[in-house]
Amino acid sequence: SQQGEEDPQALSIQEGENATMNCSYKTSINNLQWYRQNSGRGLVHLILIRSNEREKHSGRLRVTLDTSKKSSSLLITASRAADTASYFCATDAGGNYQLIWGAGTKLIIKP
Amino acid sequence: DTGVSQNPRHKITKRGQNVTFRCDPISEHNRLYWYRQTLGQGPEFLTYFQNEAQLEKSRLLSDRFSAERPKGSFSTLEIQRTEQGDSAMYLCASSIAGGVSNQPQHFGDGTRLSIL
Numbered sequence: 001s002q003q004g005e006e007d008p009q010a011l012s013i014q015e016g017e018n019a020t021m022n023c024s025y026k027t028s029i030n031n032l033q034w035y036r037q038n039s040g041r042g043l044v045h046l047i048l049i050r051s052n053e054r055e056k057h058s059g060r061l062r063v064t065l066d067t068s069k070k071s072s073s074l075l076i077t078a079s080r081a082a083d084t085a086s087y088f089c090a091t092d093a094g095g096n097y098q099l100i101w102g103a104g105t106k107l108i109i110k111p
Numbered sequence: 112d113t114g115v116s117q118n119p120r121h122k123i124t125k126r127g128q129n130v131t132f133r134c135d136p137i138s139e140h141n142r143l144y145w146y147r148q149t150l151g152q153g154p155e156f157l158t159y160f161q162n163e164a165q166l167e168k169s170r171l172l173s174d175r176f177s178a179e180r181p182k183g184s185f186s187t188l189e190i191q192r193t194e195q196g197d198s199a200m201y202l203c204a205s206s207i208a209g210g211v212s213n214q215p216q217h218f219g220d221g222t223r224l225s226i227l
Contacts, residue, residue: 035218104152
């Protein structure tokens with residue numbers, strides 16, 4: 001079953017603009033992870049945020065987590081054409097070491 | 112670190128045939144996962160190994176699917192009597208064990224299965 005839901009399903013912006021995508025989930029979690037997937041390739045881990053953290057940065061990426069609202073956001077600043085990909089959130093609800101995945105946000109950066 | 116390797120990258124077969132995919136994880140990773148992904152969807156969990164032990168298998172996985180990790184290194188996923196609905200990308204991922212929480216997973220580029 002898919003716990004995470006990304007929003008929007010698709011996002012198209014101009015190069016240089018910021019891109020924000022959101023993830024909502026249903027149950028308590030240990031951590032939440034964001035991954036990127038280029039077309040026809042495997043997923044690449046971007047960032048992991050633990051349930052006791054509220055914000056985390058990695059380069060041009062900023063992730064926030066609001067456990068009271070069961071939601072997370074991924075912000076990509078100063079977007080580049082190479083950021084064009086699908087972005088997925090995955091939640092770790094604990095207990096069985098299984099990640100639960102959303103359906104992803106397809107991001108297109110127009111040059 | 113040579114990454115997670117999956118073979119073959121593409122497999123086309125007729126309905127009813129058996130297929131087998133191979134995954135070579137990152138060498139020091141003791142956890143190995145198999146997922147299935149269809150177009151426009153996130154990965155769907157199939158099964159998971161810690162070392163050579165298969166610890167969990169999705170209830171959605173039919174008896175036609177079987178996975179092994181005989182020496183705790185590479186893994187194989189076999190689908191018997193393939194059906195049209197088995198057409199998908201099959202992804203393998205590996206990670207280190209990290210206490211009660213999942214550590215980041217490293218993915219291969221998948222095997223794309225097409226059933227004619």
